[in-house]
Amino acid sequence: MFKRLKDIYNEVLTKGAVTEEHGEYLKRMRLKDFSIKVLQLMILIVFTVGWELAAKYRIVDPFITSYPTEIMKTIYKMALNGQLFKHVWTTVYETLAGFSIGAGSGLLIAITLWWSDYLSRIFEPYIVVLNALPKMALGPILIIWLGNGSQAIIGMALLISVIVTIMMVYNGFRETDKNKVKLLKTLGASRLQIFKKVVLPENLPTIFAALKVNIGLSLVGTIVGEFLVSQAGLGYLIVYGGQVFKLSLVMTSVIILSILAGVLYYLIVWLEKRVIKWEQ
Amino acid sequence: MNKIEFKEVGMKYHTQVEETEALRNLSFTIKENEFVSLVGPSGCGKTTSLSLLAGLLSPSSGQVIVDNEPINGVNEKIGYMLQEDYLFPWRTILDNVLLGLELKGELNAKTENKARRLLADYGLDGFEDYYPTQLSGGMRQRVALARTLVFEPEILLLDEPFSALDYHTKLALEDEVAQILRDEKKTVVLVTHDIAEAIAMSDRVLVFTERPGKVKEEYNIDLTIDGKYSTFKAREASEFSNYFNSIWEELDVYV
Numbered sequence: 001m002f003k004r005l006k007d008i009y010n011e012v013l014t015k016g017a018v019t020e021e022h023g024e025y026l027k028r029m030r031l032k033d034f035s036i037k038v039l040q041l042m043i044l045i046v047f048t049v050g051w052e053l054a055a056k057y058r059i060v061d062p063f064i065t066s067y068p069t070e071i072m073k074t075i076y077k078m079a080l081n082g083q084l085f086k087h088v089w090t091t092v093y094e095t096l097a098g099f100s101i102g103a104g105s106g107l108l109i110a111i112t113l114w115w116s117d118y119l120s121r122i123f124e125p126y127i128v129v130l131n132a133l134p135k136m137a138l139g140p141i142l143i144i145w146l147g148n149g150s151q152a153i154i155g156m157a158l159l160i161s162v163i164v165t166i167m168m169v170y171n172g173f174r175e176t177d178k179n180k181v182k183l184l185k186t187l188g189a190s191r192l193q194i195f196k197k198v199v200l201p202e203n204l205p206t207i208f209a210a211l212k213v214n215i216g217l218s219l220v221g222t223i224v225g226e227f228l229v230s231q232a233g234l235g236y237l238i239v240y241g242g243q244v245f246k247l248s249l250v251m252t253s254v255i256i257l258s259i260l261a262g263v264l265y266y267l268i269v270w271l272e273k274r275v276i277k278w279e280q
Numbered sequence: 281m282n283k284i285e286f287k288e289v290g291m292k293y294h295t296q297v298e299e300t301e302a303l304r305n306l307s308f309t310i311k312e313n314e315f316v317s318l319v320g321p322s323g324c325g326k327t328t329s330l331s332l333l334a335g336l337l338s339p340s341s342g343q344v345i346v347d348n349e350p351i352n353g354v355n356e357k358i359g360y361m362l363q364e365d366y367l368f369p370w371r372t373i374l375d376n377v378l379l380g381l382e383l384k385g386e387l388n389a390k391t392e393n394k395a396r397r398l399l400a401d402y403g404l405d406g407f408e409d410y411y412p413t414q415l416s417g418g419m420r421q422r423v424a425l426a427r428t429l430v431f432e433p434e435i436l437l438l439d440e441p442f443s444a445l446d447y448h449t450k451l452a453l454e455d456e457v458a459q460i461l462r463d464e465k466k467t468v469v470l471v472t473h474d475i476a477e478a479i480a481m482s483d484r485v486l487v488f489t490e491r492p493g494k495v496k497e498e499y500n501i502d503l504t505i506d507g508k509y510s511t512f513k514a515r516e517a518s519e520f521s522n523y524f525n526s527i528w529e530e531l532d533v534y535v
Contacts, residue, residue, distance in 0.1 A: 177366070179362055179363075179364070179366050180366050180368070182336065182360075182362070183360065183362060183366050184379075184383065185334075185336055185354060186334050186336065186354065186358065186359075186360035186437075187379065187380045187383045187384065187431075188354050188356055188383060188384060189383045193383055197368075197379070197382075197383070198368070201368065201370045202368075202370075204370070276370075278369050278370045278371075278411045278413070
């Protein structure tokens with residue numbers, strides 16, 4: 001019985017092996033991968049259980065730290081009365097709106113700057129200053145201009161992500177392989193063709209790198225916006241929970257926010273894999 | 281008949297701090313279906329000459345004439361091969377070959393078939409749907425050749441097309457390309473640092489002076505070859521080493 005189990009174990013680990021030595025190699029690699037996954041999971045479990053026990057035996061004050069079972073209860077309650085969906089959706093909607101408009105307009109501006117070297121030189125100092133300026137400082141202005149609702153929050157998310165998109169994508173465009181461009185010119189390509197056939201495809205990895213940075217930045221913009229003005233969203237829950245000292249609500253929101261940040265990031269990674277097929 | 285004529289061509293490049301004179305009073309002619317190599321020290325304006333022929337640059341003075349007409353804008357009659365293959369990694373092999381046809385608006389079933397046939401001729405059948413990273417250096421340069429020849433340019437400009445390859449591949453590919461171009465009857469201008477390559481492949485070799493470049497000396501290459509031509513046989517011809525020595529002396533290389 002024990003021997004059979006061992007056989008199965010070896011078979012699974014050496015699956016696809018070409019020779020016995022290759023099998024040993026595969027086994028080592030797979031065991032290592034597996035141990036990494038196990039340890040990642042262990043950290044999460046130890047942390048959660050430790051937190052729970054520490055709160056239960058009053059090593060930490062559960063009033064200011066809350067604890068996992070309490071958080072689970074909060075999530076369950078909020079899921080039942082529809083609050084969970086409402087707040088998560090508000091934050092997701094505002095983030096994605098700010099992110100899409102920011103990425104779209106950033107890309108368009110980067111294309112314009114690449115198209116005209118003259119324009120890019122004119123606007124360079126303004127872009128540099130806007131990049132260095134902490135965008136949060138513009139929060140109150142946005143609220144006055146766009147009102148104290150979703151629009152101001154989307155504006156914040158957009159503002160934070162658009163400048164980085166412009167800078168990253170424009171720099172990528174500029175560093176497009178000169179010889180590939182030369183090759184296209186000898187084939188009689190127009191500027192639009194050069195853009196479509198070389199500059200854009202060559203910079204897809206850069207564009208995705210910018211998107212990955214920006215999905216995080218848009219989330220920052222949204223949460224900051226929700227801190228300043230809002231009646232809904234995870235940022236609102238965090239501020240509200242803090243004001244009324246409901247730490248379980250704050251912790252719950254932070255945890256949902258981390259999950260959300262992860263999901264949004266991997267959404268971009270998934271999209272990247274679908275679009276960029278030539279880099280394996 | 282003269283296919284290409286350089287008439288007292290001068291070329292100056294300007295930057296913020298200086299002016300570089302790449303060519304001065306450069307004059308030469310190339311006949312139709314002739315294979316001519318340009319050799320000379322680094323920075324002597326060989327690549328500039330190709331760019332002028334391609335219409336990527338306009339001369340500061342003088343004229344570059346193709347088929348009795350001065351070049352104006354990008355020259356549609358040329359195919360240009362660069363030092364490296366510059367295949368686009370996001371396109372499959374076939375799509376890379378179709379690039380020129382696509383840009384010129386000549387892509388149709390007939391030309392696509394031609395591209396497939398060319399790939400097959402160059403020993404690349406079965407690789408149409410591969411991506412360039414999956415191919416060896418020699419195979420990739422053959423794809424680049426197919427990409428250049430598929431739209432049937434009258435004039436072929438080769439800018440050190442074999443310099444990035446390892447020695448064995450270089451020799452083999454040199455021979456293949458020389459054979460293909462002889463069969464296709466193209467006018468070819470090859471820029472190279474490799475004197476042996478120039479002699480083995482060309483009908484005529486032009487030796488350039490240092491910058492500002494002009495033609496210092498020209499050699500009509502006439503080799504005695506038994507049977508079918510190949511660059512390997514060309515290298516064995518009795519006259520080969522004489523040409524090599526004269527051009528070597530003419531280049532006057534000091535290290």
